[in-house]
Amino acid sequence: MSRTTRSLWIALGALLFTSLSSPAHAGHDNKSFDPDNRKQAVKGFNLTTKGKGAMEWGKEQLERSVITTSWGGGDIEVHDYKTTGVTWAAQTRCKNWNALWTSCDVFTIQFNTAHHHTDFQWLTMGCHEFGHTADLGHRKASNDTDNNSCMRSTTAAHYKFDKHDLNAIKAGT
Amino acid sequence: MRRSKLRVPKWGMWTVAAVAAMAVAGTVTVLPSAKAETRTLDTEPEVVAHAAESMEFESVGQMAVSSTAVVRATVTRIEPGRIVGADETAEPGEESAATQARDVTLEVTEAFSWNGKRTFPDPIKVEEWGWDASGDGYQVNNYSWSEVGKEYLFFLGYSDDPTRWNVISTAGRAEVTDGEWLVSSAEEGSAVKSSVESYQMFELGHYLKRIYDTKNPPLDMPDAVDPPAAPPAGYEDSPLPTAPTTGDPEDLGTNDGSEPTPYPSST
Numbered sequence: 001m002s003r004t005t006r007s008l009w010i011a012l013g014a015l016l017f018t019s020l021s022s023p024a025h026a027g028h029d030n031k032s033f034d035p036d037n038r039k040q041a042v043k044g045f046n047l048t049t050k051g052k053g054a055m056e057w058g059k060e061q062l063e064r065s066v067i068t069t070s071w072g073g074g075d076i077e078v079h080d081y082k083t084t085g086v087t088w089a090a091q092t093r094c095k096n097w098n099a100l101w102t103s104c105d106v107f108t109i110q111f112n113t114a115h116h117h118t119d120f121q122w123l124t125m126g127c128h129e130f131g132h133t134a135d136l137g138h139r140k141a142s143n144d145t146d147n148n149s150c151m152r153s154t155t156a157a158h159y160k161f162d163k164h165d166l167n168a169i170k171a172g173t
Numbered sequence: 174m175r176r177s178k179l180r181v182p183k184w185g186m187w188t189v190a191a192v193a194a195m196a197v198a199g200t201v202t203v204l205p206s207a208k209a210e211t212r213t214l215d216t217e218p219e220v221v222a223h224a225a226e227s228m229e230f231e232s233v234g235q236m237a238v239s240s241t242a243v244v245r246a247t248v249t250r251i252e253p254g255r256i257v258g259a260d261e262t263a264e265p266g267e268e269s270a271a272t273q274a275r276d277v278t279l280e281v282t283e284a285f286s287w288n289g290k291r292t293f294p295d296p297i298k299v300e301e302w303g304w305d306a307s308g309d310g311y312q313v314n315n316y317s318w319s320e321v322g323k324e325y326l327f328f329l330g331y332s333d334d335p336t337r338w339n340v341i342s343t344a345g346r347a348e349v350t351d352g353e354w355l356v357s358s359a360e361e362g363s364a365v366k367s368s369v370e371s372y373q374m375f376e377l378g379h380y381l382k383r384i385y386d387t388k389n390p391p392l393d394m395p396d397a398v399d400p401p402a403a404p405p406a407g408y409e410d411s412p413l414p415t416a417p418t419t420g421d422p423e424d425l426g427t428n429d430g431s432e433p434t435p436y437p438s439s440t
Binding site: 122128137 | 220221222223224225226227228229257258270272300302305307309311313314330339341342343360362363400401402403404405408409410411412413414421422423424425426428429430
């Protein structure tokens with residue numbers, strides 16, 4: 001066994017260890033989540049009426065994209081409960097990654113019922129969080145000059161995806 | 174028959190197998206059952222939770238006038254904090270989606286508040302998030318986990334407990350570097366991040382003293398942003414409209430600043 005070959009095997013082992021165990025989850029960009037496929041099942045857990053409405057609206061918005069949705073567990077899990085002491089209205093995080101940590105198998109969406117939101121804002125929150133499950137990140141005023149995307153960083157946004165969001169979902173999933 | 178040069182040597186197989194086993198064991202350690210009493214809490218965030226904020230600041234001055242106080246502090250201790258959502262998130266027999274905060278203890282070295290009235294003689298605690306029901310660590314937006322021994326500037330929201338405070342938003346912390354520069358927790362590309370990071374600490378200290386001095390307010394005093402209000406009782410139980418009547422703004426399509434690549438939506 002040459003020294004070069006031995007070095008290559010050691011490097012392969014180190015690479016494998018790094019890719020499987022790093023908390024930095026190699027394989028995604030740490031800024032948005034790739035869903036593991038374009039068929040997403042949605043399930044709500046003990047939702048308030050507002051939370052249920054936001055979930056249904058978010059699912060409907062996702063249906064406008066290349067992603068098809070159904071009701072059931074295993075892909076997008078939606079919860080709402082009070083988290084006081086924070087100012088965020090809703091959040092999305094990956095609960096379970098696929099085996100290679102390159103895309104998200106199960107998402108958690110969490111609406112925060114500790115704050116008062118208008119009906120319009122609840123719709124925006126639904127669209128926004130479901131957008132995160134489709135690999136969309138936050139947009140800024142400079143790249144949403146017509147103010148018609150739900151993916152702006154606050155609840156003061158529009159309640160639908162715009163054409164750009166739909167194109168980005170198509171390109172990113 | 175000539176053997177392939179890519180034949181795996183016996184010791185090499187064992188090396189790869191051992192490393193894979195270690196990696197799988199590590200995954201098991203950080204992804205145990207959802208039972209809080211048996212789970213292992215991550216020591217660093219493994220995922221970013223993308224959150225929609227209720228408050229948006231255009232500048233560091235606006236964030237300051239919206240805060241109760243701003244403190245420069247060193248982190249001395251971090252420990253698991255409260256658990257929320259344990260009862261609301263699971264059907265019988267199903268996994269909870271509860272989350273747990275991190276309690277961050279701060280030794281305050283400098284404080285800025287309206288007319289200098291707030292003092293912090295004792296250590297205070299702020300909350301950060303957090304861990305999910307499996308013990309997996311997550312950070313919210315660009316607000317990474319604070320580290321013991323590091324120095325930060327915290328913009329504090331209202332609190333009626335003098336020892337426990339909340340950071341005003343995920344944009345409300347800045348790390349103070351060795352060179353007294355500031356690294357904001359606000360989202361990349363945001364106006365408030367640029368504003369915070371345009372100051373060195375001593376310059377920002379002077380500015381904060383100016384805007385918190387109500388007898389001599391600066392001419393360009395920014396307007397405060399109101400925090401989100403508590404909901405009225407029972408409001409969660411009224412349905413949302415099924416067909417919003419609000420008119421849609423004109424969709425400029427590819428002319429809204431988002432082209433040529435679709436990926437501004439992924440920043």
